[in-house]
Amino acid sequence: ExxxxxxSMVEAERRLLAHALLDDPSxxxxxxxxxxxxxxxxxxxxxxxxxxxxxxxxxxxxxxGATGRGRYSRxxxxxVAAAQWRKGSQWFELDRGLAADxxxxxxxxxxxxxxxxxxxxxxxxxxxxxxxxRRPSAGANRSLTWVDWSRGGPHPARFTRMEVTVDFLRxxxxxxxSTCEYNGRTTDVCFLFARKFLPNSxxxxxxxxxxxxxxx
Numbered sequence: 001e002x003x004x005x006x007x008s009m010v011e012a013e014r015r016l017l018a019h020a021l022l023d024d025p026s027x028x029x030x031x032x033x034x035x036x037x038x039x040x041x042x043x044x045x046x047x048x049x050x051x052x053x054x055x056x057x058x059x060x061x062x063x064x065g066a067t068g069r070g071r072y073s074r075x076x077x078x079x080v081a082a083a084q085w086r087k088g089s090q091w092f093e094l095d096r097g098l099a100a101d102x103x104x105x106x107x108x109x110x111x112x113x114x115x116x117x118x119x120x121x122x123x124x125x126x127x128x129x130x131x132x133x134r135r136p137s138a139g140a141n142r143s144l145t146w147v148d149w150s151r152g153g154p155h156p157a158r159f160t161r162m163e164v165t166v167d168f169l170r171x172x173x174x175x176x177x178s179t180c181e182y183n184g185r186t187t188d189v190c191f192l193f194a195r196k197f198l199p200n201s202x203x204x205x206x207x208x209x210x211x212x213x214x215x216x
Contacts (some may be wrong), residue, residue, distance in 0.1 A: 007126075032093075036195045037145065037194070037195045039213075040193060055140040058094065058139050060087075060131045075114075084120045084129060086126055089143040101130075142180060145194065146194040158197070164201045164204035172215070
């Protein structure tokens, strides 16, 4: 059973990774998506972007204050030191090596399961901290999933049918007004997915996909 905000979310992610690793030895990249995600590009574009990337896409940053460093428990030391504590979005993209390391982890995860409870929100800290300790130079420190936090609150904005427009989709595909780094070069293709879209928005996506997103 998985409950929002609890360590069971990380347990579920590790199980998903384990099944994906075992299912096909040729699986090279692993992306976590939800039922409210939508792709912004066709599959060949997404596949090429991931396979050719020299980085994994996972946020891992040091955030002062109650919602960052304030969630660290001193009881995690010495396995997880305060200086190693990181935060980031749970929407990750990992390569096979890092995914295998996460599944095989018997050092850090037990500490999170024991001490990261209630307002700690393990899904926002376990993978970012794990990456910072094990492979700090491997991460791009960004997510491939665009979300809108501008409306405030503990959850990002949800988009209904009429909010899905051609201009909005083109804006998302163009980096949502920003640029990022990909393999040492600046690009405006920063997001491959977006959320949270309600089920009633599907008809609009089906209408615009061939024209805007290159889907057949």
